[in-house]
Amino acid sequence: MSEETTTIDTAELGEKIVRVLKTIYDPEIPVDIYELGLIYDVFVNEDNDVKILMTLTSPNCPVAETLPVEVEEKVKSLDAVKDAEVEITFDPPWTQDLMSEEAKLELGLL
Template sequence: MNDTPEPLEGTPLIAPSSTDHPLYEAVTEACRTVYDPEIPVNIYDLGLIYTIDINPENEVKIAMSLTAPGCPVAGEMPGWVADAVEPLDGVKQVDVALVWDPPWGMDMMSDEARLELGFM
């Protein structure tokens, strides 16, 4: 028998971001400076940044994925994101976690990314 509780119906697969935090916009802009070397679109618009969680102490937790688990830069990309966000004024600490659930899909891309890559 599986002891892992099933998610409650209606529970989002991706945790919500701290969009009302004063640092949220700066953190998203910093994430937009990071690119997958094989795709000419930033990782934020690709939909690889799942959650940006910022607590009252300005500690930032980012959950991100990659286009595929075998991505050649899988080990480096979280560090690139942390390096982009950490220098921001007010950020106390950054923790970037790679997650594979839910798996990334092309439907997670912004319209700008789809346009840039010729999918629209």
């Protein structure tokens, strides 16, 4: 396989991962975690191992235990994904500025 093909596969897989992330909602806010800006980064290596760097709306978020597990499980359910790991960070802390325009509109913040 040429290097270019691998790059396309990784990019395609990245798009599929984003589509999955958009099906996961914060239980307190009717907006998906991607549009909320909770996903800081998605890394896919050449072995299709996925690492997701995400945050929560607050360190005391009631889903702090369950949301990362849900993200891992849903991403792992993609056929092309070999393994998935979620790392939670509060650096930088989440603010409403990280939300997409769509999310702000949905919540009446625009």
